[in-house]
Amino acid sequence: MTEHYNMPDERGHFGPYGGIFVAETLMPAINELNEAYHKYRQDAEFQRELDADLQHYVGRPSPLYHAQRWSEALGGAQIYLKREDLNHTGAHKINNTVGQALLAKRMGKKRIIAETGAGQHGVATATVAARLGLECVVYMGAVDVERQALNVYRMKLLGATVVPVESGSRTLKDALNEALRDWVTNIDDTFYIIGTVAGPHPYPAMVRDFQAVIGREAKQQCQEMTGRLPDALVACVGGGSNAIGLFYPFIDDASVKMYGVEAAGDGVETGHHSAPLCAGKPGVLHGNRTYLMADEDGEIIETHSISAGLDYPGVGPEHAWLKDSGRAEYVNITDDEALQGFHALTRMEGIIPALESSHAMAYAMKLAPTMSPEQIMIINLSGRGDKDMHTMAQREGIKL
């Protein structure tokens, strides 16, 4: 690519995707956020504070680890893992919450709200709110509250109020609806920390920018360790924040292939999945235009995935654009395949990945053997599997 990639435009458009599709009451708040974001993005003092927090509180840079044994076993590309699982709170989510919380503080907001699915973003938000002494309310679908009891407890320990959402399908999308309702109602003093690259502009761009530290580090680490760029990047895609965080700094490097891995649940052909890029169509939800899972009347379809963090019917608008433009490729992995990825990494490298990240591992197991041992693949290990012990044990009929 000779041209420099510079999406989105100033109203948040990635080609036909993205934009600002919200109720009027939110417009002034979104404009206020947009202004603050653009101001602090170029503010050296803000960046210095952010970098210091990422280093001392989150524990960055996260290592880039050469999974030698696993690479050899698969007999293809050299696999490197970007270890976001080693971050404070156990996933990439905290990169973004640290950034947005700093912004909230600069904007003088006293109250933080968030939505969460698996609870990872909720925990990461409750964590930074505790640290800054801000009130924190986390919306979580009632179904997820039940299947992620451990994270609910963590959030409560951190001082957050967890509100179970009983409307709709009682999962992540409904938690997002409820958070938007809260925001509309408490617009003056509340900052909404969205957990992925979705929502109205500026969220998709802002969350990307906070997560892009993953790709910047990976690029530098790869250069230092191997003297060259990677050939392929692999990351799971729920809303798409860990994927875009890894991809973004490589977009202008045309030789680097990018693979986003969606959750195929029982298989996309069954309809029980969470793979809007692979099997959905463009529409508008939660403030932006993107690929969605909707029926013929435009009603949002219930999703399915073994991993609560991928269980979302939409996807960040930038991924919709990267798909249409052909810059990135989107593939899908079933629940059963993800479990194989989970076990493979655990046994081969002694690293227990989150079920979300296991989707990326499972795809790497297909892709690596098609590549040569001289080639390099970086997989985003977006989180650790501790939170999933209960789900795994249950699935295998073991009582903890």
Next chain:
Amino acid sequence: MSRLEQRFAALNAAGRKALIPFITAGDPYPEFTVPLLHEMVKAGADVIELGVPFSDPMADGPVIQRASERALAHHVGLRKVLDMVAAFRRDDEETPIILMGYLNPIEIMGYENFANAAQRVGVDGVLTVDLPPEEAEACVSLLKARNIDQIFLLAPNSDAKRVELMDKVGSGYLYYVSLKGVTGAGHLNTQDVEQQLAMIKQHTRLPVGVGFGVKDAKTAKILAEIADGVVVGSALISKIEANLDDPEQARSEIIELLSSMRQAMDSGA
């Protein structure tokens, strides 16, 4: 002139204000809706906002959320709502009907398909909660070409610049959301509304309706004195919810509430 413009012009000439009920199509079951629309017209409705059920009603409070869920349980979506408008039009060619809902059903149908269908069945206006004027041009121009108005919402925190933008892009009327929050929340403060309306009126030539939080005849009367129209939604739908085992009772309570509002709005004017 669109049917909506005619209606507001006639009301204006008669010195009356528009009573605008909102109900969710298909709630509590599909056959309930069209007869209710006719009865609401008899009870004094000037314009009807018909809610298109959506799976993710982000700007609605619990009452309208549950109405949507009840309608969706009967698979009432945009296509069935258009059929209902066609059925209503067989017996009523005068009362303007506004479809109120969210953008995704229209996106999935396609703007042009939707505009054609809306024109064919006799829809007069479209109010899309999550379509701000900045993103509305493609949709508005297709609707306008078919004499269908795009109605925009104004909020308590909308400034003069935004009112001017709505005035430019929108038509039919503007809908002033009287409080920061979701539908059905709290009670509105009529003094705040009056102040804000005075500002809005300086920046638009369109009629302005007020809604969100209108629960009784008394509030309707006060608002009728300061606005061009009064929208009542959650208060009507609550009647359905309170009488799920007796839809006839729900119907008569809705009509009773609407009639009392009509009377109050017309008295002492």
